[in-house]
Amino acid sequence: MSQFILHKENTRGHANHGWLNAHHSFSFANYYNPERMHFGVLRVLNDDLIDGGMGFGTHPHDNMEIITIPLAGAIAHKDSMGNSAVIKSGEIQVMSAGTGVSHSEFNALADEQLNLLQIWLFPNKKNVTPRYDQQTLDVEARHNNFQQILSPNQDDAGVWIHQDAWFSLGKFDEGFETEYKIKKAGNGVYAFVINGEVTINGQTLNKRDGLGIWDTDSISFKANSADAEVLLMDVPMEL
Amino acid sequence: MMQTTILYIGRDTEITIVMNRLLNARPEWKGICVCTDQEAMSVLETQDIDLVLLGNGIDLECEQVLRKRIQELKPNVKIVQHYGGGSGLLYGEIMIALG
Numbered sequence: 001m002s003q004f005i006l007h008k009e010n011t012r013g014h015a016n017h018g019w020l021n022a023h024h025s026f027s028f029a030n031y032y033n034p035e036r037m038h039f040g041v042l043r044v045l046n047d048d049l050i051d052g053g054m055g056f057g058t059h060p061h062d063n064m065e066i067i068t069i070p071l072a073g074a075i076a077h078k079d080s081m082g083n084s085a086v087i088k089s090g091e092i093q094v095m096s097a098g099t100g101v102s103h104s105e106f107n108a109l110a111d112e113q114l115n116l117l118q119i120w121l122f123p124n125k126k127n128v129t130p131r132y133d134q135q136t137l138d139v140e141a142r143h144n145n146f147q148q149i150l151s152p153n154q155d156d157a158g159v160w161i162h163q164d165a166w167f168s169l170g171k172f173d174e175g176f177e178t179e180y181k182i183k184k185a186g187n188g189v190y191a192f193v194i195n196g197e198v199t200i201n202g203q204t205l206n207k208r209d210g211l212g213i214w215d216t217d218s219i220s221f222k223a224n225s226a227d228a229e230v231l232l233m234d235v236p237m238e239l
Numbered sequence: 240m241m242q243t244t245i246l247y248i249g250r251d252t253e254i255t256i257v258m259n260r261l262l263n264a265r266p267e268w269k270g271i272c273v274c275t276d277q278e279a280m281s282v283l284e285t286q287d288i289d290l291v292l293l294g295n296g297i298d299l300e301c302e303q304v305l306r307k308r309i310q311e312l313k314p315n316v317k318i319v320q321h322y323g324g325g326s327g328l329l330y331g332e333i334m335i336a337l338g
Contacts, residue, residue, distance in 0.1 A: 016278065028327050029326055029327055029330065030330060032334055034334070034335065037331060037335065043322070044328075059325055060253055060254040060257050060299070060324045060325055061323055061324045061325060062249070062251065062254055062274060062294065062322075063295060063320075063323070064293030066321045097323075097324060100249075100251035100254050100324060102336065113280070116264075120328075126299075127298060190268070239252075239265075
């Protein structure tokens with residue numbers, strides 16, 4: 001029998017720092033909710049709005065798989081591995097922090113707001129050599145399809161990380177129905193609605209709602225609006 | 240105010256400096272941050288520590304030795320893994336550890 005947890009948009013943690021308007025699906029920084037610590041190895045799901053030209057100065061990370069998906073705008077990234085890049089909407093960035101890395105992240109545009117999802121997963125191996133990657137995604141390939149954008153495998157679609165996790169993005173027409181098969185036994189799926197309204201396993205979800213489902217090998221999906229856009233995070237449930 | 244004394248052990252000097260700043264930014268916490276196991280044991284022998292955070296770069300063998308030595312010396316001290324190397328997860332980790 002599958003189990004689920006529903007995180008409605010308005011129950012997320014919220015921090016407005018002026019230049020940064022952040023919503024946290026799980027406990028992060030000063031937002032602490034012991035009921036919202038993680039979903040399996042998914043530890044952080046931040047939905048950040050960052051004013052033009054503003055951002056996070058150089059700061060360190062270690063032992064975390066950090067995935068950044070810009071939804072609107074562009075991020076300027078610089079890190080201690082020598083990478084300097086701009087990541088735009090339609091692209092994905094991944095950083096395995098491992099033994100330690102420092103980076104900065106700024107809104108690359110002076111007069112446009114940046115909206116990004118930043119996702120942190122616990123790694124399946126500690127103290128790996130830090131690495132960085134980014135990829136341009138074929139946005140058309142996610143029309144009425146869950147397009148894989150991340151996996152544990154270097155030779156598979158999307159970026160790869162040190163964890164048995166798979167991410168997929170889809171953009172759907174109203175009324176489109178499909179089934180998503182979980183990639184690995186013991187994994188669960190955390191679905192995050194980027195836009196529109198969808199029904200997953202009988203639960204109606206709206207923009208920025210999250211639904212975690214586990215103890216199952218597949219989920220049913222239906223788009224209820226013309227602009228439905230969903231990120232699926234298929235992650236190990238055991239830490 | 241009750242102050243919780245937290246010992247952070249991590250190999251990366253830069254991250255350790257940041258952790259020291261973060262832990263000592265809150266009046267309810269006192270942070271002591273070191274990079275070597277020898278320094279860590281010296282702190283544990285001379286000061287009252289409530290919580291040990293194991294940070295970056297500590298390999299499995301060193302971690303096992305550290306945990307054993309800490310438990311032998313201060314069996315009531317809680318030991319938790321710190322992930323992320325910054326402020327994002329720190330508060331939650333400490334709150335959970337302290338119950």
